Amino acid sequence: MSVDQPVTVEVGLGDRAYDILIGSGLLSRAGEEISRRLPGTRAAVVTDENVAAAHLDTLKAGLEKGGIQPTVITMPPGEKTKSFAHLEEVVDGILAARLERGDVVVALGGGVIGDLTGFAAGIVRRGMNFVQVPTSLLAQVDSSVGGKTGINSPRGKNLVGVFLQPRLVLADTGVLDTLPIREFRAGYAELAKYGLIDRPELFAWLEVNWQKVFAGGPERAQAIAEACRAKADVVARDEFETGDRALLNLGHTFGHALEAATQYDGARLVHGEGVAIGMALAHRFSSRLNLASPDDAARVETHLRAVGLPWRMSDIPGELPDAEALLSFITQDKKVSRGALTFILTRGIGQAFIAKDVPASEVLSFLRENHPASRKAG
């Protein structure tokens, strides 16, 4: 595996500032990069069985080269691992290794492992050092920036957690070559999202260069770095999600409702696919409200379709609940503030904004018009 000079994105959060290194071969340099920042540290690595099989040996060798002999804690793969029971297991594993507050907990995996491990690192001894080694494209562009950690509750996803900024993120773009294409595409939806929020030039660049991002050339690291920079900008403005940060939920209100409506069945819809459809719907809805041009909505749909992502509700296999039921999933969503419907809408590509008090009746009509059942009927 070649080791190119990685791209560094600095996340500026005052005394919690940290670097994201993005490039191929970073797993092998993990020990060196961690020891340079946290000399003399000991470490626990938390991962899942699938990622362990593919990448744990490489990471361990990389840590050992930097003088770190990690304790390894392996979880089952999948969203169900974001539970209180597994949180307790990880916490106990870290304590069993007798790590102290100045030592480091490393998350090696996708979003599930990153969220669970960050939460554990945030609560053992009231906060240890945390290093992310995201192994999915989604985790590299999304969860590696922002400091959100957490688990799910039977009452909803990500309802329990802490804000914890990592001390370092190592986004090894080489590991993405082993991702199934469907998972890569789902992560790509979140990458494109940053273009749609406030970087129209990123979206335009992706329209031209997306195939190189998928193929794994230097364009891949470049695109990931640009998405991380975009997210870091938003997070730096609003670390604890009291305002602007809600922009990151572009596509997520519709997307979460569709995930819930399909019972989080990954065979039908994974998170990034829900976000892809959600972004297309948010643009189409904005156009219907005369906020944005229908041409922009069409451009988004065309690009999502080109990369092979679903972009409309009828792309989801199987039956969907009706529009009323979809609306009720939206009103149950945690982004509903004191009963009012808050949406991320847009005035065009790269011009997303937070719209409060969106009338539920408008959402319902829109869902009816775009529902696969109504299309078949009409």
Added chain:
Amino acid sequence: MSVDQPVTVEVGLGDRAYDILIGSGLLSRAGEEISRRLPGTRAAVVTDENVAAAHLDTLKAGLEKGGIQPTVITMPPGEKTKSFAHLEEVVDGILAARLERGDVVVALGGGVIGDLTGFAAGIVRRGMNFVQVPTSLLAQVDSSVGGKTGINSPRGKNLVGVFLQPRLVLADTGVLDTLPIREFRAGYAELAKYGLIDRPELFAWLEVNWQKVFAGGPERAQAIAEACRAKADVVARDEFETGDRALLNLGHTFGHALEAATQYDGARLVHGEGVAIGMALAHRFSSRLNLASPDDAARVETHLRAVGLPWRMSDIPGELPDAEALLSFITQDKKVSRGALTFILTRGIGQAFIAKDVPASEVLSFLRENHPASRKAG
């Protein structure tokens, strides 16, 4: 119950600054005081069965006067409630009440309820508003300032938690009249600790006025306020316990070891009693190391004895493990940093300091000399 004008202690922590109100009858004013600071908030109250029987109706009436109809979550009493299972229960209760991030979680109880509830408030939706209503003297002088929350692990006490500053603390000194005298005394040990750390004038005042503090006159609120101010000063210097804050552990290294050596059996030794003996031992040890005058150690012992607190190991009923075993409890303590023995020692009353690299051999000799077995033998 009379409602006097409460004493206000401001805890200065920048944008996390908050007030501690100290006085009689505050439960009845809870709704007013909370609504003034957090208008329109909804609330959950977390308490235990014993405290609920004594004070819940008063607090509920006080909240309702301020327009707050709380959801109540009741836990079993006792240290065992600081567990993952009960944390999950409290978290679920808060979510079931459909509270949002801007709503408030109120802890009504002693240290156990405060620690557990604060932890839950810190992780539901990644952090809600937290209000403490401490009902024990220990909780009023100790856990209501500092922002430490947490639960126990089978591997040790308070090993899992977060830092979360409350938005308000209501220390109702009237509720302390219902405390058993032994529990009041145990809390008093922590109160006296602040004099011993860096407020010699507080300790001298307590030597003269302690009976009025026990009796419940205005001196009680005055003493609690002074202890809160003392702790707030230390915490403001070191919110996340990276330095000076360790001073608050005066008496705790020996105290924790004695608690562990008695299997946390409250019938033999409660936390505050362990701290009392620990403070006396820390002074005696400092005198043995020629750091402080033996007269100061004697003064501490005399005062603890006068108020009816245990002050030496032989005051603990039943057999104690030998000195070697006690030392091993100390070296397992979480305040041991990278293998070196860190102690809070003193140069005299009100002159405590952090001593790193205290030789284990010195501690062992001292424990042998002061062990009840050796005294009997000698």
